[in-house]
Amino acid sequence: MLFNSLTFAVFFAAVLGLHNLPLPWHVKKLNLLVASYLFYAAWSPPFVLLLWISTAVDWKVAAWISATQNQTRRKRILALSLVANLGFLGYFKYGTFLMDNFALAARAIGIDYVPPKWDIVLPVGISFYTFQSIAYSLDVYLKRAQPTRRFLDFALFVTFFPHLVAGPIVRPTLLIPQFEHPRRATRDQLIWGLAMMTLGLFEKVVLADGFLAPVVDAVHHSPHQLASLDAWTGALAFSGQIFFDFAGYSTTAIGVALALGFALNDNFNFPYAAHSFSDFWRRWHISLSTWLRDYLYVPLGGNRHGELRTYLNLLITMLLGGLWHGASWTFVVWGGLHGAYLAIERWLGRTNVLVTFLVVTATWVLFRAHTFGDALDLLKSMAGASGAAHTVLYWNDIIVVGVIVGGMLVTHWRMRSTRLETAVAATPGWVVVLVWTLMAFALVAEQGAGDAFIYFAF
Amino acid sequence: MPSSISHFEAGVRVPSDTRQVPVHQWGRILLVVLAFECALVASWEIFWRHRDFLPGDYEDTPAVWELQRERATAAATVLIGSSRMWEDVNLGTWQQTTGDRPVQLAIAGRNPQPVLADLAADPLFHGLVVCEVTPYLFYVEPEALTTDIMRKGRSQTLSQRAANRIDMLLESQLAFIDNETRLSTLWKRLPLPRRAGTFPVREVPKGHEMHADRDTRMWRRIETDSDYRALFQGLWLFYAGGPQPTLEEQPPSLQTAHPRIQAIVDQAATRVARDVAKIRARGGDVVFVRFPASGPVYWSEARSFPRAWSWEPLLQKTAATGVNFVDYPQLQGYNLPEWSHMSAADAPRFTQALATLVMQAVRSPGAGNCANCAVHRTSEGQSADSSPLRD
Numbered sequence: 001m002l003f004n005s006l007t008f009a010v011f012f013a014a015v016l017g018l019h020n021l022p023l024p025w026h027v028k029k030l031n032l033l034v035a036s037y038l039f040y041a042a043w044s045p046p047f048v049l050l051l052w053i054s055t056a057v058d059w060k061v062a063a064w065i066s067a068t069q070n071q072t073r074r075k076r077i078l079a080l081s082l083v084a085n086l087g088f089l090g091y092f093k094y095g096t097f098l099m100d101n102f103a104l105a106a107r108a109i110g111i112d113y114v115p116p117k118w119d120i121v122l123p124v125g126i127s128f129y130t131f132q133s134i135a136y137s138l139d140v141y142l143k144r145a146q147p148t149r150r151f152l153d154f155a156l157f158v159t160f161f162p163h164l165v166a167g168p169i170v171r172p173t174l175l176i177p178q179f180e181h182p183r184r185a186t187r188d189q190l191i192w193g194l195a196m197m198t199l200g201l202f203e204k205v206v207l208a209d210g211f212l213a214p215v216v217d218a219v220h221h222s223p224h225q226l227a228s229l230d231a232w233t234g235a236l237a238f239s240g241q242i243f244f245d246f247a248g249y250s251t252t253a254i255g256v257a258l259a260l261g262f263a264l265n266d267n268f269n270f271p272y273a274a275h276s277f278s279d280f281w282r283r284w285h286i287s288l289s290t291w292l293r294d295y296l297y298v299p300l301g302g303n304r305h306g307e308l309r310t311y312l313n314l315l316i317t318m319l320l321g322g323l324w325h326g327a328s329w330t331f332v333v334w335g336g337l338h339g340a341y342l343a344i345e346r347w348l349g350r351t352n353v354l355v356t357f358l359v360v361t362a363t364w365v366l367f368r369a370h371t372f373g374d375a376l377d378l379l380k381s382m383a384g385a386s387g388a389a390h391t392v393l394y395w396n397d398i399i400v401v402g403v404i405v406g407g408m409l410v411t412h413w414r415m416r417s418t419r420l421e422t423a424v425a426a427t428p429g430w431v432v433v434l435v436w437t438l439m440a441f442a443l444v445a446e447q448g449a450g451d452a453f454i455y456f457a458f
Numbered sequence: 459m460p461s462s463i464s465h466f467e468a469g470v471r472v473p474s475d476t477r478q479v480p481v482h483q484w485g486r487i488l489l490v491v492l493a494f495e496c497a498l499v500a501s502w503e504i505f506w507r508h509r510d511f512l513p514g515d516y517e518d519t520p521a522v523w524e525l526q527r528e529r530a531t532a533a534a535t536v537l538i539g540s541s542r543m544w545e546d547v548n549l550g551t552w553q554q555t556t557g558d559r560p561v562q563l564a565i566a567g568r569n570p571q572p573v574l575a576d577l578a579a580d581p582l583f584h585g586l587v588v589c590e591v592t593p594y595l596f597y598v599e600p601e602a603l604t605t606d607i608m609r610k611g612r613s614q615t616l617s618q619r620a621a622n623r624i625d626m627l628l629e630s631q632l633a634f635i636d637n638e639t640r641l642s643t644l645w646k647r648l649p650l651p652r653r654a655g656t657f658p659v660r661e662v663p664k665g666h667e668m669h670a671d672r673d674t675r676m677w678r679r680i681e682t683d684s685d686y687r688a689l690f691q692g693l694w695l696f697y698a699g700g701p702q703p704t705l706e707e708q709p710p711s712l713q714t715a716h717p718r719i720q721a722i723v724d725q726a727a728t729r730v731a732r733d734v735a736k737i738r739a740r741g742g743d744v745v746f747v748r749f750p751a752s753g754p755v756y757w758s759e760a761r762s763f764p765r766a767w768s769w770e771p772l773l774q775k776t777a778a779t780g781v782n783f784v785d786y787p788q789l790q791g792y793n794l795p796e797w798s799h800m801s802a803a804d805a806p807r808f809t810q811a812l813a814t815l816v817m818q819a820v821r822s823p824g825a826g827n828c829a830n831c832a833v834h835r836t837s838e839g840q841s842a843d844s845s846p847l848r849d
Contacts, residue, residue, distance in 0.1 A: 005618075005621045006620075006628070007617045007620040007624065008617075010620075188484045191487070192479045194488070214642070392656065394653060395652075421477075425481050429486075436487070437491050437495055441498045441499065441502075442641060444502075445641050446640050
């Protein structure tokens, strides 16, 4: 179920109503759990089975790890969680990719191997909930925490619908304790949650889907080499689209949870105001960056084993982070480039806001393009190095991208050292009314076509 | 040793389990926002109702198409083709004429061959398919564009199906729910200077109004607003390659048939023949129909796809019945405001004439005996007129 669908509006009203009935807390939690399964099954009912397996495996793994002090045995039990979760992820997300690359490698050494045609459907959100489940087992293994005593709390942690399919990736230590005692939103939390939902959906439906996505598609679907202005407009539009799409989802998710009385962590912090690449990754998809830091970069040794090893760890972490985004070499190279930027930045010292933004924007081209050839063509067009340059964009497109992306950059810059809540608190009430009304009206007037969020594919 | 999952070891950041709420009088803010919102949406609705938009005019989406496809399996008559079948045929009139309300599966601007193939592959379908043939779309338009719509319709999730039902419920009551009134569409339509190299017409503007079972008619604004009508005429002229009132004034490129016409038609007709045979084997039938066009549109089609090289081979290969408007006075003389589609006022009269002819053709299998020799099975005889310029 998409947040930007009419089905979700009906679903959420029902869940909110149920959650505010005078029922025992465990019944309310059961309601939320069933609602979360319904939310997921609305895409594809059979894939709920994967959620159940992932939940059951990590629940048992954490209990078994906690029950033994034998380090070898603890490692073996942890391996069970990793094999199960990463196995699902590997099969559903990377199966075809691996087979295709195996066939390529075989052909390179003269073996004409044609892999069987797999028709694998990617279960939506699998990358998100498997990372959450793994985090739970790892926390217990690393003795950062003991397992929770209530299966219902753990199942709800894995499945809680606001974060289930596209994050934020929530740590067990944040969410599970919130299920221990009755929670209901106060009147102000409920209304602020609704305001955040409006903001998030406005970003997604109006800005990302309505105005920016058609420009991005026109540029990326063009079979021709493009004029520099068209190429840059398309690249800048994608910088805006992916931010408004993903940050819009996160803001909506946080608002939905808050309206029910729960707190999710921030996932974005005005990333295009970053003064360096390391600053960018502290502001962009924060829940993934911190997950990779805590469960991959730090266990690899982090920066504790000298400069060279630090560079290597950065590169490995970002390469895998790129692969997490999708089963394609373009994502791997995108991640690798960001790893290289982090390493170079560490070596040279700080960069600045403009360089960071422009390099991040140029690197998004790889993220959006389907092939290296497509990406290279667009980058060449951006550099003005294409031969016969075609124009595909109208002045209407160029102006709207300029206004939206320009507005986004100004906002990020002005908000770089503050939080949304702080800024809203400092804004006069009548301005809040005006902005909220206009965003809600724009949402209604744009109508929305129920397009899926970009990060659902990850 | 920590005692519960909520306690992390030192050094690992644990986010707060409560979120800051900005201090404001939120209850009052919400009430004012709701009041303004209601007023704005009501004004928006009234504004669009005064600009020819009406409730009950639905968006044509893959989901809406799929709803009709599900009905088609058990239907006696199914209409396929492109926008002419969609706009020119009035389902109510067809029902009054034949006693059977057909299922409308035509898709605007798309090749109908994949729809025919889909019906042929449906073992439970044994009805009559009336297939409208607009030459360029039927022979050249990529089939993938049609199959993409069909795939999207068929692969909807439960959530999307539910959303479609809710959306249709809202569309039945609200006029402003329309692709044409979206903010992004309104912005795209702003008449700014055009950049060199871009297409003169960006996309086809709203040209129809569609009701619950995809019963569609021309949108009234095309008939009443000459500037708006000119938008469509400009679009068709662009596709047709320029004004073409007479043979002598044709652009050279359009004075001859489509360069690969024989290969294209042969390939398409062979494939279509297999689908027609499958439908016939189950007791169904297929009738091909050429709808009226006028002005530059008519000329462009007649030049690029001459009858003898496109229409006749299709009927010969498929051994199917064909109804071509040029052969019937009762299918001519209608008002086609933008040269390609029929006015809403004329569609019922045209539908009655067409439905009568189609039913006659189906009920007379040896149909070479029709008065004008144009409703015929060409496998049984020669065409009425094989002149390549006739059409």
